[in-house]
Amino acid sequence: MYSVVGVISAFNFPCAVYGWNNALALVTGNSVLWKPAPSTPLTAIAVTKLVEGVLKANNLPGGLCSLVCGEGDVGQALVKDKRVNLVSFTGSTEVGRIVGQQVQQRFGKLLLELGGNNAIIVNDDADLNMVVPATVFAAVGTAGQRCTTTRRLLVHESIYDKVVERVKRAYAQFESRIGDPLESNTIIGPLHNEVAVMKYKAAVAEAIATGGKVEYGGKVLEREGNFVLPTIITGLPHDAAVIMRETFAPILYVIKVKDLDEAIKFNNEVSQGLSSSLFTNNIQNVFKWMGPKGSDCGIVNVNIPTSGAEIGGAFGGEKETGGGRESGSDSWKQYMRRSTCTINFSKELPLAQGIKFE
Structure with a gap:
């Protein structure tokens, strides 16, 4: 108490x-x-x-x-x-x-x-039929305005191009479903305010200026309200300043990795440590991911998105989270306040080290 x-x-x-x-x-x-x-x-x-x-x-x-x-x-x-x-x-x-x-x-x-700068790792043995909907849900849900939003997609180099194309196709399905959250057909609502829109635009501009390629989106919608297109950006180094910084908007940076060890290294290099996820079908990869040399986040998932919170599980993260x-x-x-309470019901007072007084 x-x-x-x-x-x-x-x-x-x-x-x-x-x-x-x-x-x-x-x-x-x-x-x-x-x-x-x-x-x-x-x-x-x-x-x-x-x-x-x-x-x-x-x-x-x-x-x-x-x-x-x-x-x-x-x-x-x-x-x-x-x-x-x-x-x-x-x-x-x-x-x-x-x-x-x-x-x-x-x-x-x-x-x-x-906050969180959360990543999904897509290993070379991942089931892409699970990866794509999980990524899209976690990256664009609530218009990217969750602390557990997926902001980085770390993809094994052998399946990188395939994953990018599939995620792009999935994003394209939502353009007509951006709008009023009270409408049943809406999937993506607006950003919080004009300041959030400005930060979205600044992040996209910085990504382009430093060599990034906008694979999808990157634009503010010309309509009333703070609506933006969910955005996919490739071509940036894993430690680009714009990637290392959390932007509260639906921007997904896709990064190529050569193996799981490199992916874990990239996952852990950001200053925050909230949520993370690995898609794999190899149990040895799972043990590595969840072990002491794996993810340094408070939430360590396997084959599910980074977003969402189970009420029965502890929610929170490490480092700057x-x-x-x-x-x-x-x-x-x-x-509650923790107290150690001791009651002596005897008529004797035993003292430490056998000390006695008359």
């Missing part, structure tokens, strides 16, 4: 992140102060009203789950307040670094779930 848990959530999952933090915080005896993304206050207000209703129906004060909306200054006030014993922050690595410094300055507790873990069988422990 920490008494007060502060939850700062991101725009892309305005309910889910709050939900799994809030539920565990309440179960372990805490109250919750929620600060949503500045662009999602209406969602947060609606959810808070629902939670308040449930609390009151069970004879509990609605204030157990409180809400504060605003810009970064509101978040800073929450983060710096010593009465907030645990801060759970979900967002960018850039902001997470600031949050981490401010909370640790006052020796508060932290749960950081930050922050090291925090949400969900999973033991995540509740993070919302």
Whole structure:
């Protein structure tokens, strides 16, 4: 129990992140102060009203789950307040670094779930009928605005051309299905705002300027709203600056590798370590991938995409992803204070090293 848990959530999952933090915080005896993304206050207000209703129906004060909306200054006030014993922050690595410094300055507790520069490795024995839909789903789902979005596709050189062509054909099916997320036919919605569109354009321009080839997409759609084409880029070295940097948009960089060892090396060379996936039918490759010399990510998948979260599994990553873990069988422990309690029921006081006093 920490008494007060502060939850700062991101725009892309305005309910889910709050939900799994809030539920565990309440179960372990805490109250919750929620600060949503500045662009999602209406969602947060609606959810808070629902939670308040449930609390009151069970004879509990609605204030157990409180809400504060605003810009970064509101978040800073929450983060710096010593009465907030645990801060759970979900967002960018850039902001997470600031949050981490401010909370640790006052020796508060932290749960950081930050960004990811996630890769799928396609080994030469992979089933391409599984690889293609997994890649497309993970790279373009939510318009590339998930921390677990696939941003790098590391493909064995013997099947590289075949994989690129198949993924391109799959992407082409979605151009007519970009639009309003409330429409049933829509697969890809808009980017979050104009700033996100500008970052998408800048990343594509940088990739082209440094030798990259746009295999598909690379354009902003000429219509109302922040819609862009999902994009595939080839021809860049694995350590190109634009590849090493997370861009929150549907841009997929396809990189050729000579073997699994090289692919693992490339997977691990980015600064973040959230999610990763290997497609192979060789069990020895699986053991290598999941072993101490394999992926350095918090999520290590085989033959499934990088995106998505199983509520029963710990969710989070290493390095600049922050090291925090949400969900999973033991995540509740993070919302409690650990104490060692000893009670002496005897009338004697045994001391260490046999020391005695009259």
